[in-house]
Amino acid sequence: MTDGIVSEQKGFFAGLVDFSFTQSLTRRIARLLYVIAVLGGGVALVAEVVMQMQNSPADGLIALVAGIAAYFVWILLARLLLELALLMLRIAEGIDRATHPAN
Numbered sequence: 001m002t003d004g005i006v007s008e009q010k011g012f013f014a015g016l017v018d019f020s021f022t023q024s025l026t027r028r029i030a031r032l033l034y035v036i037a038v039l040g041g042g043v044a045l046v047a048e049v050v051m052q053m054q055n056s057p058a059d060g061l062i063a064l065v066a067g068i069a070a071y072f073v074w075i076l077l078a079r080l081l082l083e084l085a086l087l088m089l090r091i092a093e094g095i096d097r098a099t100h101p102a103n
Contacts, residue, residue, distance in 0.1 A: 026089055030082050037078035045071050 045067040053060030 024089060026085055030086055034078060034082055038075060041071050041074045041078075 048067055049060055049064045052063035
């Protein structure tokens with residue numbers, strides 16, 4: 001069971017130093033990038049609310065309401081951009097298979 005994880009990690013690191021760009025890392029890191037975007041947006045929201053609460057409670061409440069709305073827009077945009085990148089990869093692979101059927 002651990003052999004698959006080790007070989008996947010070797011493939012990931014081998015893909016990082018693949019200067020010919022024959023391997024695609026986008027599918028492998030899309031999940032990680034989405035988690036980073038969600039967590040980063042949450043940390044930014046909390047930090048902004050705390051900073052505004054130090055000014056005044058009213059500013060903190062406004063920052064909380066506006067921040068929650070902005071956080072959901074941020075998550076939506078991050079998800080859409082990652083899905084767009086993955087969709088473009090699928091289209092490129094489909095075109096490659098259609099134009100080079102022997103490979």
